[in-house]
Amino acid sequence: MPEPVGSEPGGTAAGPGRVLVAVYAVFALAAGARAAVQVATRFAEAPVAYLLSALAAAVYVVATVGLARGGRGGRRTAVVACSVELAGVLVVGTLSLLDRAAFPDETVWSAFGRGYGFVPLVLPVLGLLWLRHQSEVAAEQEAAGTAPEDGPGRA
């Protein structure tokens, strides 16, 4: 049955957003577990790479929470997290190819996320597009006087 557009409660965690949250949650777990093992067992081998690994995990957690919570605050948090993520995957991806010695072990962002089917490269772009779409929807609802999710928060 066709889904009537716009009749659902909506928000960043509904519809396609729910898929996005699921993928982000998987990456938060995967990157978090990987970073935990790296930092706990062989931190001295490549401290910079492993700290970046932990940073990546933190960014995924923040993005997941921001997308799942939605609303104005959640969207803003998620936009920051996705932007950091995009910058991170580009910078770390480039560095890992230029200076292999500094990145002896695979991290989520190594070689632009090759070890994870390049999903880490695509994910922040999808996230930012989705968030832009969601703020447009929220702005329209606000203009129409039907903005239940955001409350009286200030921009």
Added chain:
Amino acid sequence: MGAMTPFLVWSATAVAVLVALAGLASTLARRRIGLLHLAGAAVLEVLLVVQAVVAGAALAGGQRPPETATFTGYLAGVVLLPVAGVLWSRTEPSRWAGTVLAVASLVTAVMIWRLVQLWEAPGA
């Protein structure tokens, strides 16, 4: 494959792929997920639990993959994943529920093969 039983690995992979295809099909057909998806996810979960028990018994019996901590983490994660996927897709009232389930199932399939790799890894 050691503690990763070929029958369980292959059948879990096949069921995971089927559930993923069923999920994507329901999204394409603009439908919500149905009993078929839940039954598939349940079968997958049973296979994973049996595999986890087999691998747990091997670990308890003294067999050790090179990275025991990572292996155990994956083993615990893979058992939780279909449950999380079903819960997260059940609360989605639109056609996208199927894609959520498909993502969870495909990640499950990948993790099963990571477990096989981790068990066979030559002391790395």
